[in-house]
Structures are given as structure tokens and as C-alpha cells.
Amino acid sequence: MRRLITAVGAAVAVAGCVAGLLHLGPDTSRPQAAAAPAGAYSSGISPVDAARRKAEAYPDDPAAWAGLARAEIEQARTTLDAGRLGAADKALRRSLALDATDNYGAVTGQGLLANARHEFAQGREYGLHATRMAPDRPDGYAVLADAEIQLGNYPQARAAVQKMLDIAPATAAYSRAAYDLETGGRPEDAAIALQRAVDSAVTQDERAFTEARLGDLAWSRGEVDQAERHYGRALAAVPDHPYGQAGIARVAAARGHTGRALELYARLVERTPMPQFLLETLELRRAAGDARQGSERAALSAQVRMVRADGGPVDPHLILFAADHGDPKVAVELARREWEHARSVIVADALGWALHRAGQNTEALVYARRAATTGWKSALLRYHRGSIERALAMPEGSRHLSEAVALNPHLSLYRPDGDG
Structure with missing residues (x-):
């Protein structure tokens, strides 16, 4: 009955990461205080504060401290504040x-x-370890699926998420299921999975996350009106939801309301200066011929310097920024470093593009093909592959570039001039 991976329509399958782990999906479990909708707690206490109070009230209870850690990690996911991870580590x-x-x-x-x-x-x-400890609980399978996706082990991730669906078919499992369907070239089935995630949502944060993902899915197919509806629902659930706000800015740009889009982006990056949002703002300014690109460029350049210095994880959007707007050799350096830790199709695509921009097209094609192995109908991945193939005078290049435009005609708003 729960065999959702193999069947279409009644079927839903497995997990993934769009641009870093924080976009994977809601946590499988939550502290008891988190059962109320975000922003509407009867006591006015957030899940993190409730978990912290419980840990303080029961300082010798290991479950209370583990619950606090999970609440901190979930808060990092929903707010995009990685600084909370240190508090989570301490609680663990x-x-x-x-x-x-x-x-x-x-x-x-x-x-x-x-x-x-x-x-x-x-x-x-x-x-x-967790799945061996408790094979009938979903949390360990969520951890395992997220890791396997990032390591590029898609069949193993699929198996882990199927276990989640069998044990606890809820938002966490359905949202992970959707990404595998999307990356596997089945966007219609991914939309079914995400709608089930919305219907299963317990908190407003979960609802906002899954509605924003539905908006992203519609956007990726060039369906602007449908994307706007989902982004609007995400913002209705959580008014300052960053992915919902970015989505509304994208919709405004697609409709030719560039000034409005840039206003929305400016507010967003002031509060949440993520590489994705900064890069979208920068590239939209370039597409519009807006010379005011200094602040976004400076912020992204600073983040590139920081990640090179501290040796930490590399957001693929920083790789794309360095490749297109900075030093392609630095982009290759960062992409190779991230490839040592993460071998998802997203990282493969970023590494291939960095190599292309650095003039290493033969090797770039290896990674572009690696990025295409799951069958993802991604306009950006098709654009990158087509550009590399065209640089190598391969006839497939024109076809893949045409497919990119057909998949999402608004992609050109977020691409640098002079390539593709």
C-alpha cells in the first residue's frame, strides 16, 4: 500500500537537496511544543524556546537535550541561520x-x-547506526537518505526514503520523495508528492516549505502563474519565508516588473544574504542593464574569500558566481574541494560549469554528463551541458540549449551575458 516509489500517480518516491542541506525538507520529528503552527503557539513560545525550557527543567534528561539540539537544527533550516548549529552541537x-x-x-x-x-x-x-538501533523508527532513515543523496548514492537514498514512507508517510518523507522524482525526470509525480507533503503538514513552517517547493517546481517548468500561487501560499503561512519571497521576486521579473523584483530582492538579501539570493539579484541586475551590482558582488566575493580561507562547505551558488563573475580558476578550486565531500548532480553540474568557464571543456563534459545521469529536466543543467557541448563543436549542444529554453524561457533573466 505504501509502495510509492514504483507506482506513478498513487506513487511517490525519494529525496534530495536542491541547493544545500537546508533545502532538503522538514525534520522527521519535533519537540512536543512544536506541534502548533509556527507563529501561532498558544503560549507564544517558539519550539526552540520550549525545548530549551524543558532541558533547563530536566537537566539530567538526555532526551531533553537531544530534543533541544533537534529544535536548533530545525530552526537553522527554517531561518537559514547556520549559527544555530553550534548550539545544537553543545546540546548533543x-x-x-x-x-x-x-x-x-x-x-x-x-x-x-x-x-x-x-x-x-x-x-x-x-x-x-540509528537505523540499526531502531529499524522501525523513521528519523534514522531521514538522516541516511539526506547523506546518501549528497554522496550521489541515489538508489540507496531511494531505499531509505521508501522506509520512511512505509513507517511514517508524512511531510518529511513526502518532501524528500518529491526531489527524487524531480531529479529523476518526473516533475508531475514530484508535484503529487509535494501536495501530499502540504496536506500532511503539521506546522506553518512545514506548510511554507512545501508550498515554496511547489512554487520552485512550477517555476522550473516555466509555469509562472502556478508558481506565484504556491509562493503566495508559502508567504501566507510564514510571511517572511525567504524562499517564498525569492519566488515572488522571480515571478515579478518574469512578468517584466524588473524594478519591483529588484526591490523585493533588495529586502530579501538585506535580511538573508544567502549566495542563491545574492546571485539571482546580481544576474537580474545584469540582465536589466542595471549598473548597481556592487553590493551583491561585494557580498558574494567576501563569501568566496571566507570559504576559501576556512575550508568549510561550499555552496554551489558560490561556485557559479566565481565561474561567471569572478575567477573561474577559483571556481574550479572550490568545486573540486566540494566534490571531495558531496557528489550530487548539483555539485557535478557546478564543477562542470566551472571547468567550462576555465576553458577545460573536455573535462567539463564529463561532469555535465554526470549531472545528467538521473534524467532531471532542469533548464539550468541543460543550458550548462549545451554550452559545454557547443564549445566542443558537438551537434548535441544546440539541442540541449533549445531544450533549456523550452523548459523554462525565463532562465535568461538569471544568466550572465556572453555565454549560451
Whole structure:
């Protein structure tokens, strides 16, 4: 009955990451206080504050500290504030100090934290440990699926999410299911999975996340009106939801309301200066002939310098920025480094594009083809592959470039001039 991976329509399958772990989907479990909709808690207390109060009230309870850690990690996901991961680490250490032998909550928390820090091989080990500890609980399979996706192990991720669907068919499983369907070239089925995720949502944060993902899916297919409806619903659930706001800005740009789009982006990046949002703003300004690109360029350049210096995880959008607007050799350096830790189709695409911009087209094609192995109907991936093939005088290049335009005619708003 729950065999959703193999059947279409009644079927839904597995997980993935659009641009970093924070976009993977809601946590499988939540502290008890988090059951109320976000922004509408009867006591006015957020899930993190409620979990913190519980840990303070029961300082010798390892489950309370593990719950606090999970709440911090979930807050990092919903707010895009990676600074909360340090607090999560501290809470997990406290939990494990109290119980280091049979602490399922802390093990799954360690896996969530490792994945959030792009330590995916370690996240996979925690996920396997958790599933051995409790094969009838979904949390460990969520950790395992997230790690396997980032490691490029798509069949293993699919198996893990199928277990989630069998055990607990809810928002966390359905949202992960949708990405595998999307990356597998089945956007219609992905939309079914995401609608089930919306219908299963318990909190407003979950609802906003899944509606924004539905908006992204519609946008990727050039369906602007449908995308706008979903982004609007995301913002109705959580008024400042960053992906919902970015989506509304994209819709405004597609309709030719460039000034309005740039106003929306300016507000968004002031509060949430993520590489994706900064890069979209920069490229829209370029497409519109707007010379005011200094602040976004400066912010992205600073982030590139920081990630080169600290050796931490690399957002693929920073790789694309360096390739298109900075030093392609730096883009290759960053992409090769991230490839050592994450081998998803997203990272393969970024590495291939960086190599292309650096003039290394033969090697670039290897990674562009690797990015195409799942069959994802992505306009950006087709555009990148077509550009590389065209540079190599391959006849397939024109076909893939035409397919990119057919998939999403608005992609040109977010591409630099002079390529493709």
C-alpha cells in the first residue's frame, strides 16, 4: 500500500537537496511544543524556546537535550541561520554525556548536524547506526537518505526514503520523495508528492516549505502563474519565508516588473544574504542593464574569500558566481574541494560549469554528463551541458540549449551575458 516509489500517480518516491542541506525538507520529528503552527503557539513560545525550557527543567534528561539540539537544527533550516548549529552541537554533547550507550535521539541529532555541516560521509554513518538501533523508527532513515543523496548514492537514498514512507508517510518523507522524482525526470509525480507533503503538514513552517517547493517546481517548468500561487501560499503561512519571497521576486521579473523584483530582492538579501539570493539579484541586475551590482558582488566575493580561507562547505551558488563573475580558476578550486565531500548532480553540474568557464571543456563534459545521469529536466543543467557541448563543436549542444529554453524561457533573466 505504501509502495510509492514504483507506482506513478498513487506513487511517490525519494529525496534530495536542491541547493544545500537546508533545502532538503522538514525534520522527521519535533519537540512536543512544536506541534502548533509556527507563529501561532498558544503560549507564544517558539519550539526552540520550549525545548530549551524543558532541558533547563530536566537537566539530567538526555532526551531533553537531544530534543533541544533537534529544535536548533530545525530552526537553522527554517531561518537559514547556520549559527544555530553550534548550539545544537553543545546540546548533543550534553545529551551524550548523560547517556552514551542507548541514545537514539542524540545519534540521529548527530547525523542531522553532520549533514548540515556537509560532513556527509559521517552523516551516513550516524544514519546507519540509528537505523540499526531502531529499524522501525523513521528519523534514522531521514538522516541516511539526506547523506546518501549528497554522496550521489541515489538508489540507496531511494531505499531509505521508501522506509520512511512505509513507517511514517508524512511531510518529511513526502518532501524528500518529491526531489527524487524531480531529479529523476518526473516533475508531475514530484508535484503529487509535494501536495501530499502540504496536506500532511503539521506546522506553518512545514506548510511554507512545501508550498515554496511547489512554487520552485512550477517555476522550473516555466509555469509562472502556478508558481506565484504556491509562493503566495508559502508567504501566507510564514510571511517572511525567504524562499517564498525569492519566488515572488522571480515571478515579478518574469512578468517584466524588473524594478519591483529588484526591490523585493533588495529586502530579501538585506535580511538573508544567502549566495542563491545574492546571485539571482546580481544576474537580474545584469540582465536589466542595471549598473548597481556592487553590493551583491561585494557580498558574494567576501563569501568566496571566507570559504576559501576556512575550508568549510561550499555552496554551489558560490561556485557559479566565481565561474561567471569572478575567477573561474577559483571556481574550479572550490568545486573540486566540494566534490571531495558531496557528489550530487548539483555539485557535478557546478564543477562542470566551472571547468567550462576555465576553458577545460573536455573535462567539463564529463561532469555535465554526470549531472545528467538521473534524467532531471532542469533548464539550468541543460543550458550548462549545451554550452559545454557547443564549445566542443558537438551537434548535441544546440539541442540541449533549445531544450533549456523550452523548459523554462525565463532562465535568461538569471544568466550572465556572453555565454549560451
